[in-house]
Amino acid sequence: MKLIRNRSAAAKRSVPSAPQKSIGAATGTPWRVLVVDDDKDIHSLTRLNLRDFQFAGRGIELVTAMNGVEARKIITEQEPFAVALVDVVMEQEDAGLKLVEWIRQEWGDSQIRVIIRTGQPGIAPERYVIDNYDIDDYKDKTELTAGRLYTAMRTAIKAYRDIQVIESNRMGLEQILETTPNLFPRSVDVVPEFFQGVLTQIISLCHLGKNSFVSSAEGLLLTLTGEQVVVQAGTGDYENINGDKAHTVATLCGEVASGKRTPQSLGDDILLIPLMTHKSRMGFIYLENASQLSKGDRHIIHVMANQFAAVLANLQLTLDLQEANKQAMHMLAIAAEFKDTDTGCHIHRIANLVTRVAEELGISRGEAVRMGQASKLHDIGKIGVPDDILRKPEKLTKEEYEVIKAHPGIGATILGGQRWFEMAHDVALFHHEKWNGSGYPQGLAGEAIPIAARIVAVADVFDALTNKRPYKRAWTLEEAMTAIFDGKGSHFDPQVVEVMRQLFDNGFLHENMGCSYDDYVA
Template sequence: MKLIRKKAEPVVHEKSQEQPAQPLPYHAGFYDTGASLWKVLIVDDEPDIHAITRLSLKNFRFDERKIEFFNAMSGIEAMEILKAHPDIAAAMIDVVMETEDAGLCLVNFIRKELGNAAIRLIIRTGQPGAAPERYVIEHFDIDGYKEKTDLPTDKLYATLRTAIKAYRDISIIQRNRHGLEKILTAAPQLYRIQPVKDFFEGVLMLMIGFYGLGNDNLIFMTEKICENSDCDSETVFYSGTGRFANQVSKDDLNNIIRRYYSAERIQDKILLIPLIIHNEIRGFVYIEQAEVTDETLYLIRILAAQCALALENLSLYYSLEDLNKLNERKNYFLGMAAHDLRNPLGNIKSLIDMVQRSAKERLNAEESEFLRLGNKVADSALNLIANLLDIVKIESGKLNLELRLTDISSLILQSIYSVSFLADPKHILIIYDPVEIPELMLDSQRMQQVIVNLLSNAIKYSHPHTIVKISVSESDQEVIIAVKDAGQGIPANDVGKLFEPFVKANVRSTGGEQSTGLGLVICKKITEAHGGRIWV
C-alpha cells in the first residue's frame, strides 16, 4: 500500500497604433452555401454610376454564380443594408457623398463597428483630390483604390472578380477556423447533447470549407433506422446547411434513409455515409452535389467516423448514467437492509453472551458448543453488515475523512494489538520494526481499519507457527506500508480479482475463519480516498 505525503473625433478616422493580431470574427453569412448569387453593394450618390455598373457587369459569373446588386445613395443608407446583409461579398464605395468623407467613414464602420473583415472594399472616387490615394491606402483597411475614369468595363470586371475571389477564400478560412473551434471546444464534453451538436456543426463546416461541397448538407442521428416505409425514423439531433439549416422533417429523413438503400443516391450525385454505433446504423452524413475525388472521400469518411465516435461516447455516457442510478438505488436499499438487520443481530449476540455467562455452569459441552457457534455466526453477520454499510457509504460518496497529523508507527502498533486475539491461537508471530517516519495527514480510524484488515487476512491464510511481517518505508513523497506472510500464496488467476466486491481467492483459511469478500474492496477505497494506491 502506498500513501502520498500531502504537504467627437476628427472628420477622418485614421487607424490606431498597431495592435496584436486577433482572430477574425465569424459571420454566419460568410460564403453561405445556400446562396446562389454573389452580393455586391454599390455606394454612390450618382444614379448614372449605378446604371453603368449594372450594365457593365450584367454577364458577370464567378464560381458558377451571378451577382445580386444592392444600391445605396449615401453612406447612411449603405450602413443599414450592411447590417441586414452580413454576407455581402464586395462593396464599391464613393468617397464624397452626403459629406466629404462619407465613404471613408463607411469603411471604418464596416471594419470596426461591424467587425466584418471578409467583405472586400473598393474605393471608387470621382474626386481623387478629396481623398488622395496614398493617404487612403495607408490609413484605411481597403482592398482597392480606383478613379471612376480608370474603370472601363474590362477593368471593372477584373477588379470585381479579384475582390470576390479574395472574399471567397477568406470566407473559407473563416468557416474552417470556426468549424475547428467548435470541434476543439466540444471535444472534451462529448458526453452531452449540445457539445455533440456543436461538434457536428464544426465537422460540416470543415467539409464544406475544405472540399467546396454543395448546397444542402446534413449530419443527423436517430433513435432507429427503418429500411422500409412501414415505420418512421425520428431525429434525436442534427446539424445542417441550406434547406436543412433550420429543421429536418420526417419526410426528409425517411427520403434520405430510403436513398441509402437504393441506387438513387448514385444517380443524383448524393453522398451518404452511415454513422455506425455498436454495429448498428444510427445516423448519416448526407451531402448533395458531391463530386469528390477518392482522396476527398477518404477524408470525409474519417470525419464521419469521428462523428460516429462522438455518438458512441454520448451513448456510453447515458448508459453509464442509467447504471449509476441503478447503483444508487441498490445502495439505498442495501443500506436500509443492513441498518435494519444490525440491531436485531446485535440483540441476538447480546442474548447469547448473557446465556453463556449466566448459565455457564449448567450447560453441557454440546450446549456450550452450540452457543459458541451461534456467537461466531452472529459476529460474522455483524461484520458483514458493517462492511456492507461501509461499501454503501463509499459508493455513495459519503466517506468523509477526518484528516489529522498521525504517527504511522503508533497506528501500526495499535493495529497489531487489535489482531493479537486472532494470531495467538495459531501461534503466529507479528513482527514490526518501528522506523522514524514524519507524521502523515490521515484519518487514523479509517487507516487503522485498512491495516487491521491486511493483518487479519495475513493471519487468516497463514499456517500456525509462522511469521507475519509488517514494514514501513519512505520514498520521495511516498510512504509504503507492506504486509508479508508465509502463507499459501495467491493463485495468479485470482490476483486481478482481489479488489472486486464479493470475490474471494481460491484459497482456504487455515483456521476455518470466515470472509465476506468485501474487506479488500474497502481497503482499496479508503486508500484511494487518501490519494494512495494498494496492490498485491
C-alpha cells in the first residue's frame, strides 16, 4: 500500500535547525518561538520575561531575527515555529506587516500564530492591522507587561497546539478514508502483503503531525485463532516475524488474550490494540515507543484498527468460503470418478500435473493452484453417462461415442451459474477442444480455448495413456510422450507440450505417476 503523507508547504521545505537554548526546565520538545525586532533590548527582555514559561510540559525555544529579511531566511531554513512575535517598524515602516503577508501568502504557513507588537501604534493602528492582516493578536509595547506577555504567549501556543491536534486528526482520518477501500486484498494470494500493508499504515499514523511524532515506532500485527497467537507482520526489530523477539511478544499477547496479563502491565511505552469484531477478539496490533502518543493520536489509531478488524473478519469469511469451495470441488470430483475404475488417484495426478505445468508457463502460484483444483472436475459430466458405456472394455460404437461426447456439456450444466466454479465450468466444457479446432463440443481453436482447459487437455490424455483402463494397457512414459508430441500444434497447445517435455526431462513426470492413500484424501 502506498503511504499517504500530507505536510504543509513549510514542513516540506524545512531543514533541521541548529541547536537553540531552551527556556524553562521542561523536558519535552520545546515550543519554537520566533522573535523579530530591531531592538536588542526587546530580545533580552523577552527572554527574561519568558524564562520560566511552560505549556503542556514543554518549555519554549526562542530564535531571534533583527529584521524581516533575516526572519525570512530563518523561517525557510529552520523547523516550523509555533509563534512569531513581530515588530512593525524595522528596516522599513511596514517591514513587519510585509513579513506577515509573506508568511501567510507566499510561504503558506497558516498554522503559526502571529502576534504583532509595536512601539509606534500610530504608524500601524490596531484596527487597521487586525482588519487587513492575518494576525492573531496585537500588542502595544508600552502596555505589554511581563504578565500580559505570558498570557499572550500561552494563548497563542495553546491555539497552535489545538490547530496541530485538529490537523493531525484530519490527516489521520483522511488517511483512514483513503486507505480503507483498499484494505481488503484483491486476492488471498497477497494476504502476507495485506498484513504488512495494514501494519505500515498503522505505524504511519504515529508520524502524523508534530504533536504525535514518534521517532521510531516499531510493531507487530498478530492474529488469534482460539488460543493460538500467530505473528503475521512486523516492522523494525520485529521484521523477522519468526525471530525470538516476535515470539516473546506473541507469548505476551497470548497471556493477555487468556486473561493472565493486562495490556497495562506491558508498560507505558507499549500500545496493545485488540482487533475486535462483535465482541470477538481476532488479534492485536502491538506498538512500541508509543509513550509520546496523545489521547487523540491513540483514538485515531484505534479507529484505523477497528476498520482493519472488520476487514480481517471479512477476509476470514472469504478464506473459509474458499476452503469450503475446495472441499466441495473435491467431493464432486470423487463422486464423478467413482463411476470410473481409477477414482481419486486420477484426479489427484491431474491436479498435480496441471498446477506444475501452469507454474512453468509463468502463471502465478495461486492461479496455478486454482487451475489444479478446477481440473479435478473436468469429467464431472460423466455422472450423466450410463455405466455400461463408461466401463465398456470394447471399442465404443459411433452412437456410444456420441453419448460420451455429451459429458462436457453435462459438466458445464452442473457447474454453471456459480462464481466459485467458473474456472471448473470452463475446464469441464472445453477440455476436449483441440488446438486446430477439430475438438468438441464447440470446435474452439488456439487461444480461444481457455488456458486452464488447454493444460487439462494435455494432462488428461497423458494420465489416461500412462494408466490402465478397461479398454487398454498402461503405456510407458516414453510412449505417452511420443503421442503427446504427435499432437503438438494439432490436438495440443504447443507451449504446453514443450513444458511437458521439460517435465519429462527433469523427472517430474516420473514422480507424478504414483498415488498413495494420503494423495487420495488430500
